[in-house]
Amino acid sequence: MTDIRLIDMRHEVIDGGVGRYSRTDNGYVTIGRAYHHTAVLWLRPDATEVEERNHVHVIDQYHHGKGWGGFGYNGIVFPSGRAYFCGDWDGARAHVSSRNHELDGICFAGIFVGREPTDAAIAGARLLRGLSVEAHGEIPEAGHGAWALPQFPTGCPGDDYGENWIPRIAEEENVAVTRVYQPEGKPEVYREDGAHIPDFDTYEALRQVAEESGGRWEHVMLPVGHRLWRQFDLPPSYLA
Numbered sequence: 652m653t654d655i656r657l658i659d660m661r662h663e664v665i666d667g668g669v670g671r672y673s674r675t676d677n678g679y680v681t682i683g684r685a686y687h688h689t690a691v692l693w694l695r696p697d698a699t700e701v702e703e704r705n706h707v708h709v710i711d712q713y714h715h716g717k718g719w720g721g722f723g724y725n726g727i728v729f730p731s732g733r734a735y736f737c738g739d740w741d742g743a744r745a746h747v748s749s750r751n752h753e754l755d756g757i758c759f760a761g762i763f764v765g766r767e768p769t770d771a772a773i774a775g776a777r778l779l780r781g782l783s784v785e786a787h788g789e790i791p792e793a794g795h796g797a798w799a800l801p802q803f804p805t806g807c808p809g810d811d812y813g814e815n816w817i818p819r820i821a822e823e824e825n826v827a828v829t830r831v832y833q834p835e836g837k838p839e840v841y842r843e844d845g846a847h848i849p850d851f852d853t854y855e856a857l858r859q860v861a862e863e864s865g866g867r868w869e870h871v872m873l874p875v876g877h878r879l880w881r882q883f884d885l886p887p888s889y890l891a
């Protein structure tokens with residue numbers, strides 16, 4: 652049963668929703684929004700609110716037990732469309748290794764390999780996204796895998812890091828979204844066979860792709876790690 656709704660569970664999770672530390676108190680700037688999937692067991696679309704709340708508590712205990720403080724994401728949405736707000740946006744949680752000081756995290760219950768989230772889940776995620784926008788503005792957003800550092804590769808949240816459906820979360824708000832990671836400096840780049848490519852120049856590679864495509868592409872995928880790809884915006888100057 653579809654029930655698109657935002658439910659505040661901050662006072663019910665182990666850390667009271669405050670996270671491991673304050674990002675701003677530590678001088679960190681939140682630069683992006685990461686979307687995840689739970690990947691393991693999930694609930695059917697007609698699950699009840701009680702069942703979903705229990706699921707949140709299970710994840711909370713699991714993440715706490717792993718030494719991550721508590722519930723790893725700022726919020727989670729279920730196939731029903733119910734979205735549970737679990738962590739203040741200023742608090743560092745535990746969802747993208749070594750980047751939790753600078754990323755908001757929103758999770759979809761389920762696994763999105765060969766399938767996409769329900770329309771209700773997309774709509775529910777939009778409610779959580781709205782809170783994140785209130786806190787940090789229109790920042791770049793992408794799947795976990797697109798934000799992951801090369802040493803922490805992941806398939807989260809499913810096919811192509813969810814790039815086919817993540818844009819739909821913001822779509823109906825009619826806002827212009829920068830949903831891709833903006834490169835800074837030189838990423839460590841590896842070939843498919845794992846061999847390191849020294850001195851990889853992201854902008855030079857983007858320029859070459861733009862040239863070869865005749866300026867038709869507005870974004871490209873570049874390899875940044877073994878079996879890990881990241882999508883980049885082409886700077887306007889590269890577009891024909």
Ligand SMILES: [Zn+2]
Pocket residue numbers: 686687688746795805807808
């Ligand atoms: Zn993830």
